[in-house]
Amino acid sequence: MISKTDLRIVKTNENIKNAFCNLLLEKNFKDITVQNICDEALIGRSTFYDHYSDKYDLLNKMVEELSNEFKPYIKIRFNLNNINDFTTTFSGMLKHLSKEKTKILALLNVHTEFADLHSNLENLLIKGCMDFLLNENFKSKFNISNEYICRHYASYVLTSFELWLELDESDGALELANNMQAILFAN
Structure with a gap:
């Protein structure tokens, strides 16, 4: 079982946040999709959804x-x-x-x-x-x-x-x- 303090979880979470912020500096929030975030973070959609329910939750x-x-x-x-x-x-x-x-x-x-x-x-x-x-x-x-x-x-x-x-x-x-x-x- 993987805990929330597992280094992989922490790094992935930070990667998602950084990717999201990079996108926010380029686009309006309403124009950003979960897929954009995943592409920027180089992760799959299921990994994103392991951390957040949607871009609004993030x-x-x-x-x-x-x-x-x-x-x-x-x-x-x-x-x-x-x-x-x-x-x-x-x-x-x-x-x-x-x-x-x-x-x-x-x-x-x-x-x-x-x-x-x-x-x-x-x-x-x-x-x-x-x-x-x-x-x-x-x-x-x-x-x-x-x-x-x-x-x-x-x-x-x-x-x-x-x-x-x-x-x-x-x-x-x-x-x-x-x-x-x-x-x-x-x-």
């Missing part, structure tokens, strides 16, 4: 995995005492997640009603921000609502993150992001 599981990887960083972000602590944490997150660059960039552009990485991350950021601001009884010196701040924050973080991955930016981009956040959260 997408959903990948979005869930990446969303779960972000959760600890978002939680840490709003439990820090100052912006310098955040710089170190965010830099570590970027370095860790840059290993998943192809997957993240491919999945950020897929928007379906059942799996949407961009929307998941945006919601996590908004919730983390709102919880933080409510806990701190935060009132902006710019006289804008906390909802506006949190939605703006989430949009800014996601756009910055995507650009950082896409353009292979340096730590200077991280410093700019930190300065922008300091302005947004000024009270």
Whole structure:
């Protein structure tokens, strides 16, 4: 009997995910078939179906995995005492997640009603921000609502993150992001 931790199973699963992401960088999700994934991964259809019920199941599981990887960083972000602590944490997150660059960039552009990485991350950021601001009884010196701040924050973080991955930016981009956040959260 072969277990789910068997190295062959793990390698095949990663091969399927990588093939799927490569296809997503070339085609729209709706245009990709299971056969396309199998051809790209150099596997048979039965092997694909041993791992996933269909391309939607594959997408959903990948979005869930990446969303779960972000959760600890978002939680840490709003439990820090100052912006310098955040710089170190965010830099570590970027370095860790840059290993998943192809997957993240491919999945950020897929928007379906059942799996949407961009929307998941945006919601996590908004919730983390709102919880933080409510806990701190935060009132902006710019006289804008906390909802506006949190939605703006989430949009800014996601756009910055995507650009950082896409353009292979340096730590200077991280410093700019930190300065922008300091302005947004000024009270």
